[in-house]
Amino acid sequence: MKIEVRNLSKKYKDNHALKNISFNLEEPKIYGLLGRNGAGKTTFMDILSGQILASDGQILIDGENPFDNQRLTESICLIKEGHNFRKDLKVKNVLKIYSFFYPNWDQDLAEALIKEYNLNLNSKVKTLSKGMESALGITVGLASKAPITIFDEPYIGLDAPSRKKFYEIMLEEYQAEKRTIIFSTHLIDEVSLLFEEVLILQEGSLILQEESEILRDNTVAVSGTIEEVEAFLSDKEVIEKKQLAGMMTAYVYGNMEEAKMQGLHVEGIPIQELMIYLTERKKGA
Amino acid sequence: MRKSLDENKPIFLQIKEQLEDSIIDGNMKAGERVPSTNEFAAYYKINPATAAKGINELVSESILFKRRGVGMFVTEDAKEILIKKYKKSFYNNYVLPLKNEARKLRINENELMEMVKREDNQ
Known part of the structure; x- marks a missing residue:
């Protein structure tokens, strides 16, 4: 769905x-929606899920428009970090x-x-631990098979092996059938x-808004002496730079081969780090 | 197959280079089936589109070919093409850094040549 x-x-x-934001999500893909706390x-x-x-x-x-739109609401499943289900329901009733x-x-x-x-199918939601409640949310989100499935930090309290399992099953499901998955999390490195x-x-x-592989391809961290690095930076957009003892590391939009x-010593920038530098930079600007 | 991928580099490139390495080393021979996009995605927990990008580039470079409904296979000329390609970048990737490091350590050209010619101990 577009x-x-x-x-x-x-x-x-x-x-x-x-x-005043504008953009399109054209195709069924796994989208990472990132940002600091309070970014929106x-x-x-x-709003997307019509709530x-x-x-x-x-x-x-x-x-x-998704608001108050029956046909669309049954195509969208939003799982939040908590309070997804009524507390007095049993797990089996939630599923029902x-x-x-959907x-x-x-x-x-x-x-x-x-x-x-x-x-436990017979447990009431209010008796579940935080991690268990998150597991139930994940279960509903994945099993909904909604063409637009949205996970907003869906795994508070869920331990690392359970999160890993979640990623694996999400990937399997996505491979079996493409759907739009919008994933928002602060554990960026994991996903x-x-x-x-x-x-x-x-x-x-x-x-x-960018394809993650294009980001990995077009952002680099370069290190060398201050003069060398500054010379490389002259025609480029700099995200962040820091220096120590005559050496400089700069995070820039640029190509690995050229650097x-x-x-220069060249490394890529993982998406989590990129997010940190970009949002720190824009804050004061 | 490596245990995990390096998030500091484009993922599709690493998938691509891994297959190229296996072909050059002879671990994957002409006519052999290579892992599918889905197999790569499941193994490394990466987006299938990313794995597909690496594999598709190899198809466009005639390293792999597609048999509809069966999978991807190593072409007859794959190894030769790759050796040619890697020879071209050998100077930039290996010789240049070697010379730079030697200069830093004040190893002169003669000393360096001597080391290159030196018989390996084993």
Whole structure:
């Protein structure tokens, strides 16, 4: 499903959570939605899933507004970091409700995940630990098979092996059937290899949208003497630089081969680091 | 197959180079089937589109060819093509850094030549 975001703004009293952002998500891909706390990620996902209204502008999904739109709501599944389910429901009832709601619901997958995460079907949501509740969220999100599945920091309290399992199954499901997965997390290093495209929000604005491989290909950290590095930087956009004892490391938009040819020490920049430098830089600017 | 990939480099390049290495080393021979996009993706936990990019570049360079519905295979000329390609970059990738390091350590040209010619101990 095609997602068009047009001049989208959201204001909470004096706080501009989203400031006139526009972009498209054209194809079913795994998208990483990144940004610091308060960047507007959750607000965006709430509007996308039709849970709240924009103050200005709109999101169109296959040309339609998702708010109060039955056909679209059953195509979108948003799993948040908590409070996804009513506390007094039993696990099996949660599954039942969602299975009625989502036309593509995969009961076999739901059961396999319940078993994988050792969830008791007869437990009430309020008795689940944080990690268990997250596991239930992940189960619903994956089994919904919604053409647009959104995970907003879905694994609070979930241990590392369980998160790993989640990534594996998400990848398997995505391989079996492409769908749009929007993934927002602060544990970027763990999942960044799964992202096909990355979006970074900063203080309500979109500061980057790019394929992750193009990012890895076009951003480099170069080190050398201050003169050498400065010479390399002359015609480039610098993200960040630091120096120590006559040596300098600079993070720039540039090509690895070119930097190597100039005898500089060259490394790529993992997406997590890139996000950190970009959002630190833009803050003061 | 390496245990994991290096996030400091484009992932598709590493998939590509890994296959190239296996072909040059002779671990993968002409006519052999290479792992599929999905197999690479599952093994390294990477986006399948990324793995596909690496494999597709090898197809366009005639290192691999596609048999519809069966998979990707190493071409007859793959090894020769790769050796030619890597020879071209050998100077930049190996000789140039060697010379730079030698200069730093004040190893002159004669000393360096001597070392290059020296018989390996084994």
